[in-house]
Amino acid sequence: MQTEHLLNQAGNRLVELDIEGMTCASCVNRVERKLGKLDGVEASVNLPLESAHVTVPAGITDQQIVDTVNATGYKATLRQSPTHTPQTNDHPEHVSSGGATGDHMQHGPAAGTLRPRLIVAAVLTVPVFLISMVPAVQFPNWGWGAALLSLPVVSWAAWPFHRAAAVNARHFASTMDTLVSIGVAAAYLFSVWQLVLDPLMTEHPAMEGMEAGGLYFEVAAVVTTFLLLGRFLEANAKQKAGDALKALLNLGAKDATVLHDGSEHKIPADRLRVGDIVVVRPGEKIATDGVVIEGSSAVDASLLTGESVPVEVGPESKVTGATINTSGRLLVRATRVGSETTLAQMARLVSQAQTGKAPIARLADRISGVFVPLVLALAVLTFGLWLVVSGPAIDPAELRAAFTAAVTVLVIACPCALGLATPVGLLTGTGRGAQLGILIKGPQVLEDTRTVDTILLDKTGTVTSGKLSVAESSAFDGQQVSDVLRLAGAVEAASEHPIAHAIAAAAGQVHAKYDGGRLPAVEHFRSAPGGGVAGTVEGRAILAGRTGWLSENGVSISQVQQQALDAAEASGATAIWVAVDGVPAGIISLRDTIKPGSAAAIERLKRLGLRPILLTGDNAAVAAQVAAAVGISPGDVHAGVLPAGKVEAVKRLQAGGATVAMAGDGVNDAAALAQADLGIAMGSGTDVAIEAADLTVMGDDLGQVAQAIELSRRTLATIKTNLFWAFFYNAIGIPVAALGLLNPMLAGGAMAASSVLVVANSLRLRSFGK
Known part of the structure; x- marks a missing residue:
C-alpha cells in the first residue's frame, strides 16, 4: 500500500488525527488535498470515523499538520496514545503512531446532539405541513403562522447545516451543507418575501389564488426535518458499524x-x-x-x-x-x-485498515471534489433556463416553478451517500473480521482477494497441526540413541522451528534423569531457515538438519546411511540428520498430524475459484501423503522447497499469469508472503510472518483462511453496491429535479434515505459467518 511504502522511507512517521466538522465526501477531499500540498505528506481521511492517517516526512511537525487542517475550517487534534509524542522538532528516527484507542469512536455527529434538534423540528414541522397543505385546518393569515412555526426549524434546528456552510464559505469552499443551507434558506426567505410583498395573500383560509401557492414554509421545514432524521439514523448506524472495534478494544x-x-x-x-x-x-x-x-x-x-x-x-x-x-x-x-x-496490535491493524482508502473509492473522491460547485452552478442554470423557456413575460406561476426546480436540485444532489459508500462498508467489514479473528490490513487487500486465483499453502502449521513429535530415533557406528537425541535436543532448543521444538521436547523427556530434564547448554549457535541448526554442546560440534545442510558443512553421508534416511521418509515421516564432530551420528524421524478442518477448508477454497498448491520444505513422500489426505492434486505438490525456493515458486506462478495468494505461519514463509499478491498469515505463527502478510487469521484453522477471503470479497461487493446506488441516485435524481418533476420535500426525504440505505446495506456485513 502507498502508506506502507512511504513509511518505509527514512524519516517518515505516521501521525493520527481526530477531525471534527466533516459531513460529506467533499470535506474529505478538501482535507486530503490541503494536506497533500505539504511537501512529502500523504493523507488518508475517513469520514465515518472522522479521523486521518497522515504520513509525514522529516522537517514537518505535528503542529503544522494540525494547523493545515484547522486552516481548512475543520478542527483537528492529535490522537493521544501511550506511544505518541507530539513532534515539536525534527527527529527522523521517531515514528509517532497512534495507539488503538476507542476515543475517536465518540466523535462525529453524535445521535445525542442531533436528537433535540430533530424533536423540535418534527414537532413544529407537523403543524406547518398541515396548515400549508390542508385547507380544512387553515385560519385567517395562516401564512404568518407558518412563518413563525417554521422559523425555529430553519434556524436553530438547521443550525448545524448553516454553521458548516458558513465555515466553508469563509475558506471559499462548499460542501453538502452548503447545498442544504442554501436550499432551506432560499425556500424560507423566498416565502417571507412573498408575504411581505402581499401581506394579505393568506388572509382567508383555503384561498385558491396563485399567491398562496408561492409559499414554501412547509418545504423548508420538511426538508430540514428529513435531513436531520437522516443524519440521526446515519449517526446511529455508523456507531453500530464501529461497535466491533470498540468491542475488540474492550x-x-x-x-x-x-x-x-x-x-x-x-x-x-x-x-x-x-x-x-x-x-x-x-x-x-x-x-x-x-x-x-x-x-x-x-x-x-x-x-x-x-x-x-x-x-x-x-x-x-x-x-x-x-x-x-x-x-x-x-x-x-x-x-x-x-x-x-x-490485542493492541489487532486493534491497531483494524483501526488503520478502517482509515485506509480502497482504490475503488478514488473515483468517488475525484467526483466529490468538484460535485458541490457543479451542483450550485446547475441549480442557477436550472433557474435561468426555466425563466428563459417561460419567455419575456414571466408570470408568478412560472417564477415559482423555476424556483422550485432550482431548490429541488440543491436538496437532492447532496453527496452524502457518495461519501459514506466506501468507509462505512470498510468499517463494518473489518470490524466483523476482527470479531471472527480475521485482520484485514488495508483496503487494497479487498481488491486483491477478488483477483487471486491460486493459493500456495505451507504444510507445517498451516495444513498440518505443526505439532510434530519424535516417532523414532536411530544411531550409527556404535553411537547411543539416547546421546544422539540429547545432543540434537540441546542444539535444537535454541531454534523456534516446530521440528526443533519437537526434538528438544523429546530429548528433555528421555533425559529427565539428567539435571532435572534440562538439556546441556549450546554455544556458537547458528541456523539456516529450511536447512538446519549447528552449535557446540559439551565441547562437540553438533549439526542437525537436512542432507544439504550437512553437505554445506562438509559432512559426508555413506550409501547405507542414505538408504536409512530414504526408508524413513518413504514411510511418511520427516527425517532429520544428526552429525557429531563432522560424522553422521543418527537419524531422528518425526511425524505431523493433519488439522481436522484442512480438507474441508481446501474444498471451500476450490469453490471460491482458487487452485490450492502445497509448498513445503519436507520430503516428497510426506508432502504427497498430506496432499492426498486433504484433496490437493499430486501435480500441485512441491516438496523439499527452501525459503528462497518458496519465493521463486511464487514468482514462477506470477510469471505464468497467476494471481497468487500465500498462506503460512513461520519465519521461513515471510519472504514468500511478502512476494505474493496476497499474503495470509496464520496467527499462531511468528510476528515476522504476520508483519509480512496482508491478511492475518488469529487462529490456526485453515478454514479461517477461506473465511477471510469470503469476508473480504463480500466487503468489496458491498462497497461496490453502495457506490452504484450512490451514483445511480444522483444520476437519476438531478435531471428529474431539474425538469421540475420532483417536489423539494420528496427530494429531501430521498436524499436522507439514500444515506441511511447505504449505511444499512453495509451493516448487513455484521451477520457474516453467523
Missing part, C-alpha cells in the same frame, strides 16, 4: 493479580511490566501476553481468534491477553504489555 482485562515476594497484589492491567508473574484463576481473563510457568488449564480464545474449542496449555505454553482461563490456576510470566500485546 476485550482486555481491566485488572491483574501479580505475584510478588510470595504475596498477591491486584493492580490495573495497564501497569503490568514485562517479567511480572500474573496469577490467573479459573474463569478470569488472562491480563496480557505471556508464557505459562506453572499450572495447566484450557484457554478459551474464541473472542479473539474466532475458534470455539478451548486450547490446552501447560508450562512453557504461550498465552494471549484477553483470552479466558476456563479451569486450572495458572501462573503466567508477562512477555508483552501495553501497546505491544496481541
Whole structure:
C-alpha cells in the first residue's frame, strides 16, 4: 500500500488525527488535498470515523499538520496514545503512531446532539405541513403562522447545516451543507418575501389564488426535518458499524493479580511490566501476553481468534491477553504489555485498515471534489433556463416553478451517500473480521482477494497441526540413541522451528534423569531457515538438519546411511540428520498430524475459484501423503522447497499469469508472503510472518483462511453496491429535479434515505459467518 511504502522511507512517521466538522465526501477531499500540498505528506481521511492517517516526512511537525487542517475550517487534534509524542522538532528516527484507542469512536455527529434538534423540528414541522397543505385546518393569515412555526426549524434546528456552510464559505469552499443551507434558506426567505410583498395573500383560509401557492414554509421545514432524521439514523448506524472495534478494544482485562515476594497484589492491567508473574484463576481473563510457568488449564480464545474449542496449555505454553482461563490456576510470566500485546496490535491493524482508502473509492473522491460547485452552478442554470423557456413575460406561476426546480436540485444532489459508500462498508467489514479473528490490513487487500486465483499453502502449521513429535530415533557406528537425541535436543532448543521444538521436547523427556530434564547448554549457535541448526554442546560440534545442510558443512553421508534416511521418509515421516564432530551420528524421524478442518477448508477454497498448491520444505513422500489426505492434486505438490525456493515458486506462478495468494505461519514463509499478491498469515505463527502478510487469521484453522477471503470479497461487493446506488441516485435524481418533476420535500426525504440505505446495506456485513 502507498502508506506502507512511504513509511518505509527514512524519516517518515505516521501521525493520527481526530477531525471534527466533516459531513460529506467533499470535506474529505478538501482535507486530503490541503494536506497533500505539504511537501512529502500523504493523507488518508475517513469520514465515518472522522479521523486521518497522515504520513509525514522529516522537517514537518505535528503542529503544522494540525494547523493545515484547522486552516481548512475543520478542527483537528492529535490522537493521544501511550506511544505518541507530539513532534515539536525534527527527529527522523521517531515514528509517532497512534495507539488503538476507542476515543475517536465518540466523535462525529453524535445521535445525542442531533436528537433535540430533530424533536423540535418534527414537532413544529407537523403543524406547518398541515396548515400549508390542508385547507380544512387553515385560519385567517395562516401564512404568518407558518412563518413563525417554521422559523425555529430553519434556524436553530438547521443550525448545524448553516454553521458548516458558513465555515466553508469563509475558506471559499462548499460542501453538502452548503447545498442544504442554501436550499432551506432560499425556500424560507423566498416565502417571507412573498408575504411581505402581499401581506394579505393568506388572509382567508383555503384561498385558491396563485399567491398562496408561492409559499414554501412547509418545504423548508420538511426538508430540514428529513435531513436531520437522516443524519440521526446515519449517526446511529455508523456507531453500530464501529461497535466491533470498540468491542475488540474492550476485550482486555481491566485488572491483574501479580505475584510478588510470595504475596498477591491486584493492580490495573495497564501497569503490568514485562517479567511480572500474573496469577490467573479459573474463569478470569488472562491480563496480557505471556508464557505459562506453572499450572495447566484450557484457554478459551474464541473472542479473539474466532475458534470455539478451548486450547490446552501447560508450562512453557504461550498465552494471549484477553483470552479466558476456563479451569486450572495458572501462573503466567508477562512477555508483552501495553501497546505491544496481541490485542493492541489487532486493534491497531483494524483501526488503520478502517482509515485506509480502497482504490475503488478514488473515483468517488475525484467526483466529490468538484460535485458541490457543479451542483450550485446547475441549480442557477436550472433557474435561468426555466425563466428563459417561460419567455419575456414571466408570470408568478412560472417564477415559482423555476424556483422550485432550482431548490429541488440543491436538496437532492447532496453527496452524502457518495461519501459514506466506501468507509462505512470498510468499517463494518473489518470490524466483523476482527470479531471472527480475521485482520484485514488495508483496503487494497479487498481488491486483491477478488483477483487471486491460486493459493500456495505451507504444510507445517498451516495444513498440518505443526505439532510434530519424535516417532523414532536411530544411531550409527556404535553411537547411543539416547546421546544422539540429547545432543540434537540441546542444539535444537535454541531454534523456534516446530521440528526443533519437537526434538528438544523429546530429548528433555528421555533425559529427565539428567539435571532435572534440562538439556546441556549450546554455544556458537547458528541456523539456516529450511536447512538446519549447528552449535557446540559439551565441547562437540553438533549439526542437525537436512542432507544439504550437512553437505554445506562438509559432512559426508555413506550409501547405507542414505538408504536409512530414504526408508524413513518413504514411510511418511520427516527425517532429520544428526552429525557429531563432522560424522553422521543418527537419524531422528518425526511425524505431523493433519488439522481436522484442512480438507474441508481446501474444498471451500476450490469453490471460491482458487487452485490450492502445497509448498513445503519436507520430503516428497510426506508432502504427497498430506496432499492426498486433504484433496490437493499430486501435480500441485512441491516438496523439499527452501525459503528462497518458496519465493521463486511464487514468482514462477506470477510469471505464468497467476494471481497468487500465500498462506503460512513461520519465519521461513515471510519472504514468500511478502512476494505474493496476497499474503495470509496464520496467527499462531511468528510476528515476522504476520508483519509480512496482508491478511492475518488469529487462529490456526485453515478454514479461517477461506473465511477471510469470503469476508473480504463480500466487503468489496458491498462497497461496490453502495457506490452504484450512490451514483445511480444522483444520476437519476438531478435531471428529474431539474425538469421540475420532483417536489423539494420528496427530494429531501430521498436524499436522507439514500444515506441511511447505504449505511444499512453495509451493516448487513455484521451477520457474516453467523
